[in-house]
Amino acid sequence: MDYTEKVLEYFRNPRNMGRIENADGIGKVGNPVCGDVMWIYIKVRKNEKGEEIIEDIKFETFGCAAAIATSSVVTELAKGKTLSEAEKISNKDVVEFLGGLPPIKKHCSLLAEEGLKAAINDYRKKNKK
Amino acid sequence: MENKTIYMDYNATTPTDPRVLEVMKDYFFEKFGNPSSIYEIARENKKEIEKARQKVAELIDAEPEEIFFTSGGTESDNWAIKGISFALKNKGNHIITSQIEHHAVLNTCKFLSKIGYEITYAPVDKYGVVDVDFIRKSIKKETILITIMHANNEIGTIQPIEEIAKIAKENGIYFHSDCVQTVGKIPVSVKKLGVDIISLSAHKFYGPKGVGAIYIKKGTKIETFIHGGEQEKGKRGGTYNVPGIIGLGKACEIAKEEMEEEAKKVKYLRDKLEKGIMENIPEIIINGHPENRLYNTLNLCVKYVEGESILLNLDFEKIYASSGSACTSGSLEPSHVLLAIGIPPEIAHGSLRFSLGKYNKEEDVDKVLDVLPKIVEKLRKMSPFWEKK
Secondary structure (H helix, E strand, O other), X not given: OOOXXXXXXXXXXXXXXXXXXXXXEEEEEEEHHHOEEEEEEEEEEEOOOOOEEEEEEEEEEEOOHHHHHHXXXXXXXXXXOEHXXXXXXXXXXXXXXXXXXXXXXXXXXXXXXXXXXXXXXXXXHHOOO | OOOOOEEOEOOOOOOOOHHHHHHHHHHHOOOOOOOOOOOHHHHHHHHHHHHXXXXXHHHHOOOHHHEEEEOOHHHHHHHHHHHHHHHOOOOOOEEEEEOOOOHHHHHHHXXXXXXXXXXXXXXXXXXXXXXXXXXXXXXXXXXXXXXXXXXXXXXXXXXXXXXXXXXXXXXXXEEEEEXXXXXXXXXXXXXXXXXXXXXXEHHHHOOOOXXXXXXXXXXXXXXXXXXXXXXXXXXXXXXXXXXXXXXXXXXXXXXXXXXXXXXXXXXXXXXXXXXXXXHXXXXXXXXXXXXXXXXXXXXXXXXXXXXXXXXXXXXXXXXXXXXXXHHHHOOOOOOHHHHHOOXXXXXXXXXXXXXXXXXXXXXXXXXXXXXXXXXXXXXXXXXXXXXXX
């Protein structure tokens, strides 16, 4: 498999790996039958302007090197961002950050984008006034 | 293998034995002649090719005139299956094979099914042993060929070839066996097995890549597959791969002499690896038959993690193994063999194959046993399905 150095680095030393107890939102995407599952946990707080920002974010992933690297990168890109900024993170940003992905692994970056969005949606659902 | 790399993927290919390379060398330079030519350097080569044929024949208990050289296992499988199908197209169009064959067989059958042949895929049990009764019951008057591999490349299960060959014979049906994983590893006698055709490949037992052979029992009705010149009695065209054929002959000679010793040594290492993994890593499934399995093969599923992730981590440690998980082969489907033995897809994604060979040492096994549990633990910590203890 032709992975970039960056993919291998993020696979080897993933950032933000783990679980957040009492997470404010959890996004569960993927299907074990297909070999890739990502769970993204977020902790949200309001800043002084009253914007909701992702204070902490972690992931748990079952999958190949690309799945692990993309999960890690999406959490890194989202950390500290406001929810509306984080929602704009796309799979393209993740792929770009990693310097590319093999074509048959592109779906992993999509899963990372979906995972993050699912976590934000989950938070919003729980916090409807 | 130098540089402390640990190679445990011998079912994929083997390094060429230096003694094999040594006898091949001359045929690139002073003995480069085309054996089909008339002058002396050519005639000499023809003689050497016949000696190599003799060595192949001796290894598998056949007659030299029943051996034809090919480019390897895939060509031999293609020749066997298409050759019989085309030769007997007026007799019938039905072929019986199994669900766990190598793709050289499966995709050849798939092609034939597109041009009017009917293929029956026999299921296997949880150990990967083909359902012999199913084969017996599938036979009909249109059946022209049964093709079942001797040992499976992924899980190592050895099939009851003699029993199936007997059924084929009783029904007047040709029987082909893909013996790519067994010839050179375990004793293969075409007479004892009762087969009509087998495929073999040099690079699976320390010979060079790009050369193999097919055994075709005298009197078998089979079409030519590679049309061309008068080589191989006009049955397989193409200039002789002289160095390759000489190398194959030498590999057969060495295998015949050393196979038994090697088997003992490699089995000891494989068993130690298997035991060590079972003792040190929880929730492992060993695939393949407990006894009737290639002595060098260890296929396992590591629950809650994905195979490619393990392989890459092993790669970081310079340990080379493989995975049934097809991530590595460019598709995302889990192994068809593991699915056929009833492993659920989410577990089949976590498959790992160690296949050992004669250059492995005990310290290689110790190193894997040191490294693998840590890798699995790290990946399981990452997995949402792994309950933290």
